[in-house]
Amino acid sequence: MGFENIRERVQEFILCTYFDCLVADTFPRGLEGELAHILPSLSIPKILVHRDINLKYIQSKNLTQFARSVFDLIIIPGDGITSPLAYLHNVKRTPPWLIRMAHELPTLERAYFILKITPGESKTKLIIILASGRTDELVYYEELARSIMQKQGHIVLRFLSPLQPLSFIHDIWVSHYPAIEGLAAADLVIGGGGYNTVYECQALQVPLVAIPFPRLYDRQASRIARLITSYETPSKKIYLAGSSENILHRINSCISRTPKRKISFINGLTEAVAKINELLLSSLPLKSRQDQTE
8 A cells, every 4th residue: 555545544534533632643744744634624622742853854844833723732742842843832741751650660579570680680780771773773782782791791781672682692682561661670771862762761760871873753862962961950860872882981880879769750641641631621612511520
């Protein structure tokens, strides 16, 4: 099925289906522009989940004006404060959205089990290489794991990835989803600068040595830089990776030396749902609104 057919199928589904609101994630016009011509005609509340995407894309598609005129609510889940859309009148910010609430995370003992950590190993500092990016980046992570294993004999290393690595690190490879359930046991994480990796480590207060990989829309380098240099809440637990040699030098200085503490964080999903419900309630006729609140 070609892009044109996909676009038509999506448009047909939206126009022929009854629903109370429409939520567009990241791309205001849709992945292939399929929303551009139909959103203005929809009389239901329209919400945009706005993430920190490439400014060239925003400018080339005139997304600032489009979002201003089409969407009733724009939610920024932790990211996007440097984007032009962040300053529109209907923007609401929430903490980052995470795939688990704090109370849903496994115990530390369970996290060790997930990572195949033995009782003896649990007393040693644990580094997790989170290789959750593209398949062509796996070789980079594998070489990094090899270097750490050769030069850091006093730590436990785990290679957390959905893809099976080369044979020489099979014994440290773990495939588990979602990764946040294992990251809580780490003393240091080495991974990309993607949304989930960065904000999961921030929520868990685990130091992250972040490698900004290039992406078509996601701006990993700016996310890392913003968290490091933010005047409001500068993060002391995220570090720019630099070269592989630089990562090896950073391990001893970045690895957490504090004992494991009880994890507590706010998941922005809760606040986002509340804001969406508030918008839906305000869009109802007065009689229906009264019924909903009684």
